[in-house]
Amino acid sequence: KAGVTQTPRYLIKTRGQQVTLSCSPISGHRSVSWYQQTPGQGLQFLFEYFSETQRNKGNFPGRFSGRQFSNSRSEMNVSTLELGDSALYLCASSLAAGEETQYFGPGTRLLVL
Amino acid sequence: QKEVEQDPGPLSVPEGAIVSLNCTYSNSAFQYFMWYRQYSRKGPELLMYTYSSGNKEDGRFTAQVDKSSKYISLFIRDSQPSDSATYLCAMSGTSYGKLTFGQGTILTVHP
Numbered sequence: 001k002a003g004v005t006q007t008p009r010y011l012i013k014t015r016g017q018q019v020t021l022s023c024s025p026i027s028g029h030r031s032v033s034w035y036q037q038t039p040g041q042g043l044q045f046l047f048e049y050f051s052e053t054q055r056n057k058g059n060f061p062g063r064f065s066g067r068q069f070s071n072s073r074s075e076m077n078v079s080t081l082e083l084g085d086s087a088l089y090l091c092a093s094s095l096a097a098g099e100e101t102q103y104f105g106p107g108t109r110l111l112v113l
Numbered sequence: 114q115k116e117v118e119q120d121p122g123p124l125s126v127p128e129g130a131i132v133s134l135n136c137t138y139s140n141s142a143f144q145y146f147m148w149y150r151q152y153s154r155k156g157p158e159l160l161m162y163t164y165s166s167g168n169k170e171d172g173r174f175t176a177q178v179d180k181s182s183k184y185i186s187l188f189i190r191d192s193q194p195s196d197s198a199t200y201l202c203a204m205s206g207t208s209y210g211k212l213t214f215g216q217g218t219i220l221t222v223h224p
Contacts, residue, residue: 048210
């Protein structure tokens with residue numbers, strides 16, 4: 001079974017631009033969570049989607065948004081990019097509601113110049 | 114104070130050593146405990162998953178959870194150079210789809 005896939009793997013953007021990242025969960029998984037990983041803050045939870053509904057959101061500004069499609073694929077968007085948004089963005093999927101085990105993709109490395 | 118505390122190391126051991134990695138936490142609502150391994154420039158890979166207190170063994174890896182002390186451990190027996198990575202503890206049970214991670218411990222196993 002294929003794992004979680006994320007595209008693109010690398011991105012370079014400039015301040016003020018916006019970016020959209022994509023995540024395809026493991027087949028049959030319906031929950032998708034997003035995380036930001038930086039050397040200083042570690043892995044921080046952004047938001048979680050299940051059946052196209054955002055059920056949970058972390059402490060990030062409104063510039064960070066996401067959505068989930070009917071096939072469970074998910075996208076996250078960051079608008080008005082700041083230098084501090086440079087990070088590894090990780091997507092994780094789990095089987096169902098209440099399933100705590102999450103499987104991570106390889107991440108998208110975003111560099112904001 | 115962070116909800117989950119993990120010594121970042123770095124930790125350097127010789128091949129064949131027993132490695133002990135630990136995390137403490139403050140939120141008594143956590144019920145699910147995981148250990149992930151992350152190689153450089155890769156996503157975290159799930160190693161162990163434990164529900165509530167107790168021990169779980171899988172090959173060279175043993176996970177222990179002591180909820181009364183709010184303390185979890187991962188032991189690696191007969192460590193190999195291929196075990197060199199960052200090890201992350203993670204916990205959940207307080208809100209949908211959210212894992213709370215420790216900072217990660219950088220482990221190097223030298224031949």
